[in-house]
Amino acid sequence: MAISNFIPELWNAAVQMPFETALVFGQPSCVNREYEGQIRQMGDTVHVTSIADPTVRKYDKNTDLNTEDLADEDTSMVVDQGDYFSFRVNDVDQVQAAGNFQSPATARAGHRMAEQIDAFLSGIMVADATSKLGVESISKSSPGQAYDLLVELGVRLDKVDCPQAGRFVAVDPDFHGVLLRDDRFIRLDASGSSDGLRNGIVGRAAGFDILKSNKTPSGQRTVTDGATTSADKTVTSATANFTAGDVGSAISGTGIPAGTTIASVTSPTEVELSANATATGAGVTLTIGTAGSRKLVAGIPDATSLAVQITQTEALRAQNRFADVVRGLQVYGGKVFAPDGLAAVTAVIS
Secondary structure, three states: OOHHHOOHHHHHHHHHHHHHHHOOOOOOOOOEOOOHHHOOOOOOEEEEEEEOOOOOOOOOOOOOOOOOOOOEEEEEEEOOEEEEEEEEEEHHHHHHOOOOOHHHHHHHHHHHHHHHHHHHHHHHHHHHOOEEEEEEEEOOOOOHHHHHHHHHHHHHHHOOOOOOOOOEEEEOHHHHHHHOOOOOOEEHHHHOOHHHHOOOEEEEEOOEEEEEOOOOOEOOEEEEEEEEOOOOOEEEOOOOOOOHHHOOOEEEOOOOOOOOEEEEEEEOOEEEEOOOOOOOEEEEEEEEOOOOOEEEEEEOHHHEEEEEEEEEEEEEEOOOOOEEEEEEEEEEEEEEOOHHHEEEEEEEEO
């Protein structure tokens, strides 16, 4: 590729097309992306105005109508995330290659950039979801447990009047494998539905479009600032950010008996254990959750907003090599504006 022949618009498209087809959490059927035209660079702020619900009153033909001014609220979404790619192709390699090196590499860069956004979105969706079911064990030999868990996620959304239309749930491959054993799961490859054109969609069950992704957050994490007190069930950590979803999670660390779980969450920095700690310590490393567990999220597209822009794709000659360099930058930001429209659960498949 001669640099003089580099056309940025074409290379932007070469990144954008595989990028869009690789998105699962970031596709428009999972998030609201209508604010993207308002961003140009990292650090931009998108202002989103929300309107309060109008009051519905009883009508009386003999009484004047009561007209109200609706309250509005301005909420900011900051474009504070950025990822880039930069690769080099030597002139000798280009001459010897049977095909074009740059185009496949740029397409793969689009896929990898999409994965970064999906990981970011899945994390904020799980963290900010109003409904958190805690830890649920699913046996591969009892596929009905997976279906029942989806039903419970739906019930949680129903209880907060979340709309039925457009509901999705993003699951990991292991959970999907369990669903495949349940006849109530409608596989799109067997139904003839064109819904499979949506990124990652593999079927329907319990009122949800089922999306499969490897970017569901891990159900296990480690913090290094735990504090325990001997003969006491209280454990604190300034960085753990405990939530209701941690109830039932396994927890281990120095002075914590084997098999101990989190019995209740007092605050983002404090939990009560199922057993007393056997030692007093500060700076204790805590492992929270079960290895291999994944956090699944269900919801509607209007709950979360995403703004993303591939702002730069450029080519240049390498300074110290006879080679071309191609690089690109994406900036993005996301925010959960309607946490009632999301429900999350930690699933342990055995």
